[in-house]
Amino acid sequence: MTVPLSYYLVLSGIVFLTGFVGVLLRRNIIIILLSVELMLNATNINFVAFSQYFHDVAGQVFVFFALTVAAAEVAVGLAIIIALYRAKSAINIDEFQLLKW
């Protein structure tokens, strides 16, 4: 008895929504970056599930690229957080309002 594709889509939707809510709700920049990781993982689950369903390995190759981009995003994002912390000694996003109208 195999698992239907829709189960994977629902799981990925739940994880993506959780990450989305986290990005909108939390004030800590590190948690926001963690929530972005959640969303990337949700899309990866989707890719792998479709790859298995269609018997096409291209979906797994795309997960590979998404992983590369996630690694780059983490490196640059954490460097930005460290630079921000040096400038303001805080990482709450409420403290950074320079670009707000």
Place this chain on the structure above:
Amino acid sequence: MEQVFFFYFALVIAAASVLVVALRNPIYSALALLIMFFHVAGLYVTLHAEFLAAVQIIVYAGAILVLYLFVVMLLNLRQDDRYHRQWPMAGIVGATLVIEAIILTVMKGWTAPVVAAGTETTVGATTNAGAIGDVLYSTYLFPFEVASLILLVAMIGAIMLAKKDIVEVNSEG
């Protein structure tokens, strides 16, 4: 049997992702994310993507999460308020998305998509890693090179952003 494994992994993934968002301490959030990464790797194994499961553990759990924990401990954060002021707006947007998802799933009536015929790209490879390698180094060779360029740019950018004396020179001058 397969469904038992799926429901176990799905339950832990969903619970851990909720914990990532809900926990107050960033270190606990990162550890919840670690649990989630391991279970996503397990889900990949049940989907016969063994190579990606290994890469998931090595890259996500081994590299990315260690980087997160490193920065969290480096910054020595105090615990502070969890949610900021735009949460009513966030609630509206989130509720809209949830309703849209529910409507879409109900409207589609849980029908499975049609399997496209003749698009199989697994050519003459026996293992999962071999199949990925075949496609990655032939069809997706150019994106593969672009990915290496992205990593190079990210590395240089991270070093330049986190370098201390650049910030100091700018603030003094």
